[in-house]
Amino acid sequence: MKIVTDRIPTEREMEDMKLAMKTVKHIKSNGIVIAKDGKTIGIGPGQVNRIWAVQNAIRQSNVPLQDSVLASDAFFPFDDCVTAAAAAGITAIIQPGGSVRDEESIKKANELGIAMVFTGVRHFKH
Numbered sequence: 001m002k003i004v005t006d007r008i009p010t011e012r013e014m015e016d017m018k019l020a021m022k023t024v025k026h027i028k029s030n031g032i033v034i035a036k037d038g039k040t041i042g043i044g045p046g047q048v049n050r051i052w053a054v055q056n057a058i059r060q061s062n063v064p065l066q067d068s069v070l071a072s073d074a075f076f077p078f079d080d081c082v083t084a085a086a087a088a089g090i091t092a093i094i095q096p097g098g099s100v101r102d103e104e105s106i107k108k109a110n111e112l113g114i115a116m117v118f119t120g121v122r123h124f125k126h
Helices: 011-024 050-060 080-088 102-112
Strands: 032-036 039-044 068-072 090-095 115-118
Touching: 011 032, 011 039, 011 068, 011 090, 011 115, 032 050, 039 050, 050 068, 050 080, 068 080, 080 090, 080 102, 102 115
Parallel strands: 068 090, 090 115
Antiparallel strands: 032 039, 032 068
């Protein structure tokens, strides 16, 4: 794992990101998992694009998302997912990285105070 933002995730965020990444590999792509305090609290599986998956995971959660984390099964080609995550209260994101546009998501995460970690591993289940 590689931290790519200025903000470093807390130990709790790292533990929750590991859980979310283990969970997201089992759902249909484009997949998003939101976790907090050792629990999965939102899942956005099988959407046509990643922003819909993020929005679906946020909508499906029935608890406050403040200080939660988000895992994606594939990279973010646009910064819209980072913006939506921040607006929902998510404070850290884990994703594979590898998009030619990674820098846009990293820049947006830095602007919004979100920690971002790249794994280098895509799950992308169809």
